[in-house]
Amino acid sequence: MSVRTRDALGGRAAIVGVGATEFSKESGRSELKLAVEAVRAALDDAGLTPADVDGMVTFTMDTSPEITVAQACGIGELSFFSRVHYGGGAACATVQQAALAVATGVAEVVVCYRAFNERSGRRFGSGVQHREPSAEGVALGWSLPFGLLTPASWVAMAAQRYLHTYGLTPEAFGQVAVTARRHAATNPAAYFHGRPITLADHAASRWIVEPLRLLDCCQETDGGQALVVTSLERARDLPNPPAVVAAAAQGAGRAQEQMTSFYRDDLTGLPEMGVVARQLWRTSGLTPADIDVGILYDHFTPFVLMQLEEFGFCGKGEAAEFVAEGRLPLNTHGGQLGEAYLHGMNGMAEAVRQIRGTAVNSIPAARQVLVTAGTGVPTSGLVLTADG
Numbered sequence: 221m222s223v224r225t226r227d228a229l230g231g232r233a234a235i236v237g238v239g240a241t242e243f244s245k246e247s248g249r250s251e252l253k254l255a256v257e258a259v260r261a262a263l264d265d266a267g268l269t270p271a272d273v274d275g276m277v278t279f280t281m282d283t284s285p286e287i288t289v290a291q292a293c294g295i296g297e298l299s300f301f302s303r304v305h306y307g308g309g310a311a312c313a314t315v316q317q318a319a320l321a322v323a324t325g326v327a328e329v330v331v332c333y334r335a336f337n338e339r340s341g342r343r344f345g346s347g348v349q350h351r352e353p354s355a356e357g358v359a360l361g362w363s364l365p366f367g368l369l370t371p372a373s374w375v376a377m378a379a380q381r382y383l384h385t386y387g388l389t390p391e392a393f394g395q396v397a398v399t400a401r402r403h404a405a406t407n408p409a410a411y412f413h414g415r416p417i418t419l420a421d422h423a424a425s426r427w428i429v430e431p432l433r434l435l436d437c438c439q440e441t442d443g444g445q446a447l448v449v450t451s452l453e454r455a456r457d458l459p460n461p462p463a464v465v466a467a468a469a470q471g472a473g474r475a476q477e478q479m480t481s482f483y484r485d486d487l488t489g490l491p492e493m494g495v496v497a498r499q500l501w502r503t504s505g506l507t508p509a510d511i512d513v514g515i516l517y518d519h520f521t522p523f524v525l526m527q528l529e530e531f532g533f534c535g536k537g538e539a540a541e542f543v544a545e546g547r548l549p550l551n552t553h554g555g556q557l558g559e560a561y562l563h564g565m566n567g568m569a570e571a572v573r574q575i576r577g578t579a580v581n582s583i584p585a586a587r588q589v590l591v592t593a594g595t596g597v598p599t600s601g602l603v604l605t606a607d608g
Contacts (some may be wrong), residue, residue, distance in 0.1 A: 225502065226502045226503050226505075227467075227499070227502075227503050228323075229316075229319055229320060229323055229465070229467070229468055229503065230465065230466050230467045230468075230503045230504060231452065231464060231465070231466060232319065232322070232323040232451065232452060232465070233318070233319035233322040233323055233449055233450065233451060233452060233464075233465045234449070234450065234451075234452045234455040234462035234463055234464045234465060234607070235315065235447050235448065235449055235462070235463040235465070235568070235572050235604065236266045236267075236268075236448050236449070236450055236454075236455045236458050236460060236462055236463075237262040237263060237264075237265040237266025237267075237268065237446075237447065237448030237458075237460070238262055238265055238445075238446070238447050238448075238568075238569040238572050238573070239257075239258050239259065239260065239261025239262030239263070239264065239265050239445070239446050239447075240258050240261060240409075240443065240444060240445045240446070240562075240566065240569060241254050241257045241258055241261075241335075241443045241444045241445075242409075242443065243409060243410070243411055243441050243442070243443040243559065243560035243562070243566075244339075244411075244441070244442050244443065245339040245340065245411075245440070245441070245442060246339070246340045246442060247337055247340060247442035247443065250337075251282075251283050251284055251335050251336050251337055251444075252283075252284045252288060252289065252292060252335075254335035254336070254337070254442070254443060254444035255282075255284040255289050255292075255333050255334075255335035255444050255446070256289060256292045256293050257444060258333055258335060258443075258444035258445050258446040259289060259293050259331050259333050259444075259446045260293060261446065262331065262333075262446035262447055262448045263293075263331070263448060265448075265460065266448040266450075266458055266459075266460070267458045267459040267460070268329060268448060268450075268458070270293050270294040270295040270296070271294075271295075271296060272328070272329045273290070273293075273295045273298075273329045273330070273331055273448075274297065274298055274299045274300065274327045274328055274329060274330075275298060275299060275300035275301065275302075275318065275321050275322075275326070275327030275328075275329065275330035275331070276289065276290060276295075276298060276300075276301050276302075276330065276331050276332075276333070277301070277302045277303070277304070277314040277315075277317045277318050277330060277331070277332045277333075278303055278304075278314065278332065278333050278334060279303060279304055279305075279307070279310045279314070279334055279563065280303045280304065280305045280306075280310070281307055281310075281336075281563075282303070282333075282334055282335065282336070283336070284333075284335060286298065286301040286303075287301070289333065295331075298327075299326060299327050300321045300326045300327035300330060302317045302321075304317060304600075305598070306478065306594065306597040306598045306599070307478075307563065307594055307597055308517060308519060308563040308564050308593055308594025308595075308597070308599075309492075309593050309594035309595075309597040309598050309599035309600060310563070310593065310594070310600065311334075311517070311563055311564030311565055311567070311568065311593035311594065311600065312468065312564070312568065312591055312592065312593040312599075312600035312601050312602045313468075313470050313593065313600035314332035314334075314447075314565075315332055315447065315449060315465060315468060315568060315602055316465075316468035316469070316470065316600060316602070317330075317332075318330035318331075318332050318449035319449055319465045319468055322449060322450060322451050323451075328450060328451070328454070329448065329449070329450045329454075330448070330449045330450070331446055331447070331448055331449075332446065332447045332448075332449065332565075333444065333445070333446040333447075333565075334444065334445055334446075334562060334563050334565045335443070335444030335445075336442070336443075336444075336563075337442045338440050338441055338442060338561060339439075339440040339441055339442050340442050356477075356478060359477040359478065359480055360478075360480060362480070362482075363480045363482070368480070370429070371479060371519070371520070371596075372428045372429045372432055372437055372520065373429045374479040374480050374596065375432065375479070375519075375520040375522060375523065375596060376428075376429040376430065376431065376432050377482055377487065378482075378487045378488070378522065378523075378526075378596075379393070379431050379432060379436075379520070379522035380430070380431050381487040381488055382487070382488045382522055382525070382526065382537075383431055385488045385537070386488070386536070386537030387537075388537070388540065390423070390431045390432075390433065390436075391419060391422075391423065391540075392525065392539075392540035393422075393431070393432070393433075393436050393521035393522055393525070393540075394419045394422035394423065394435070394436075394521070395419075395540050395543040395544045396436075396518065396521040396524045396525065396540075396543055396550075396557070397417065397422050397435045397436060397521050397557055398416075398417055398418065398419055398422060399543055399546075399550055399551065400518060400550075400551050400554050400555040400557035400558040401415065401416050401417045401435075401554065401557065401558045402416050403551060403552050403553060403554045403555070403558060403581050404416075404553070404554025404555070404557070404558025404559050405554075405558075406580060406581055407553055407554050407558075407559060407580045407581065408580070409553075409559060409560075409580075410553065410554040410558050410559040410560070411439060411441065411558070411559065411560055412439075412554065412558045412559075417435060421435065422435045422436075432520065432521075432522070435521075435557075436520055436521040436522070437519075437520060437557075438518060438519045438520070438555075438556035438557050438561045439556070439557070439560070439561050440561055441560040441561040441562060443560055443562055444562075445562045445565035445566050445568075445569055446565075447565070447568055447569065447572070449465075452464060452607070455607075456607065460576055461575065461576050461577075461606065461607060462607050463571065463572040463575040463576070463589075463604040463605075463606075464604065464605045464606070464607050465602060465603075465604060466503070466504040466506070466588070466603045466604065466605040467499070467500045467501075467502075467503035467504035467506075467602065467603040468500075468503075468600070468601070468602050468603075469495070469496045469499035469500050469503070469600060469601055470495075470496065470598070470599070470600045471492045471493060471494070471495030471496035471497075471499070471598065471599055471600070471601075472492050472495065472598035472599075473490075473491030473492040473494070473495060474491065476491075476492060476598060478596075478597050478598075479596040479597055481596070488526070488536070488537075489526055489529065489530060489536070490523065490526045490527060490530050490595050490596070490599075491530075492595075492597070492598055492599050493526070493527050493530045493531070493592065493595060493599055493601070494530045496592070496599060496600060496601040497530050497531045497532065497601070500590070500601050500602075500603050501532075503603075504588075504603040504605075506588060506603060507532075508531055508532045508533045510588055511533075511548065511588050511589070511590045511603075512549070512574070512583055512585070512586040512587060512588050512589060513548070513549045513550075513552060513571070513574045513583050513586050513588075513589045513590070514528075514533075514548045514549070514550050514551070514589075514590050515550075515551055515552070515553075515555075515567040515568070515570055515571050515574075515589060515590065515591045515592070516528070516550065516551060516555075516567075516590075516591075516592050517556070517564050517567065517592045517593055517594050517595055517599075518551060518555040518556050518557050519556055519561070519594065519595070520595075521557070523595040523596060524539075524543075524550075524551075525539035525540055525543070526539070526595070527592055527595060528542055528543070528548075531590070533547075533548060534547075549581075549583045549586075551567070551570075552570060552574065552579055552580075552581040552582075552583065553566065553567070553569075553570035553573075553579070553580070553581070555567070563594065564591075564592075564593045564594060567591055567592075568591050568602065568604075571589040571591045571602070571604050572604065574586045574589050575587070575589060575604055575605070575606050586606075587605055587606040588603065588604075588605050588606075589603070589604045589605075590602075590603055591603075591604065
């Protein structure tokens with residue numbers, strides 16, 4: 221049974237530092253070096269030193285172990301280290317884990333990080349090439365023999381059903397792509413800086429797996445991103461305004477699989493994100509109308525629309541119009557479609573910048589930001605707010 225009451229984590233921790241490498245297609249260095257660069261940059265931004273850190277959190281998919289990154293950064297003893305599963309679904313949960321450690325006194329300063337050479341090294345978009353036998357791998361056995369070998373092909377199944385159910389065309393997905401690239405065009409850190417697109421460009425891009433075109437799919441990126449989490453009390457003594465963790469949640473739905481949950485009653489939504497949404501609203505006490513900026517995980521455009529509907533920003537089948545009308549500032553850094561694909565970690569950094577008022581595409585007086593992690597898998601989300 222899902223949590224049905226407000227939890228006690230909200231307001232007890234804050235993100236106080238963000239740091240990243242450049243985002244590229246060929247980093248020219250190891251994933252460990254990328255991780256170390258990002259962690260050091262985040263600590264510098266927080267006004268802290270490696271000696272202050274006693275906790276670290278990353279993804280199960282990361283190739284740089286916590287103790288190795290700690291040693292390379294000059295971090296000493298650790299009282300907390302943790303990893304979160306399910307690929308991009310882990311992003312916001314890394315901050316949740318850090319906040320839980322801080323709130324319970326298990327650690328005082330926790331660094332969350334993710335680093336990979338996802339373009340020049342292992343490319344997640346290439347799909348399943350080899351897997352060791354596992355229980356979760358069994359689910360893929362019902363899809364792979366029929367040609368569903370890549371993330372795009374898995375998402376296309378749900379996307380096609382979404383269009384059919386609501387009488388839409390693939391142009392609905394183009395609204396998300398155009399919005400992301402518009403913001404990326406003004407963000408010097410974005411790979412697609414200076415390169416906005418139009419709906420016509422989206423419609424002219426080649427098919428990947430119908431109904432998904434090239435511009436419906438996120439890019440592949442080399443890079444690293446890190447964030448620093450500590451108590452709200454300590455955060456108030458540090459150089460930058462804290463981004464308070466008002467709520468954090470994880471969610472897995474009924475009949476949940478990794479990207480291939482095709483045996484549910486309905487393929488037009490994301491039930492796991494619905495679990496996250498309900499808990500974020502309960503704990504933060506906010507509603508969709510209170511959110512100033514949405515940073516929604518956008519590895520594929522259709523799932524951005526479904527997230528908006530799961531969170532209650534609009535009705536089912538209405539998200540494309542919602543995006544086209546610009547009713548919510550969305551992925552102001554360019555998202556993974558336009559800035560970089562860092563498994564959602566760069567989205568959390570953008571949320572912090574919006575709270576601070578330092579984002580390139582800053583939304584005036586933004587005080588409450590929703591951030592989500594990977595979709596189609598067990599996932600997570602955050603509501604970050606300004607202090608006071």
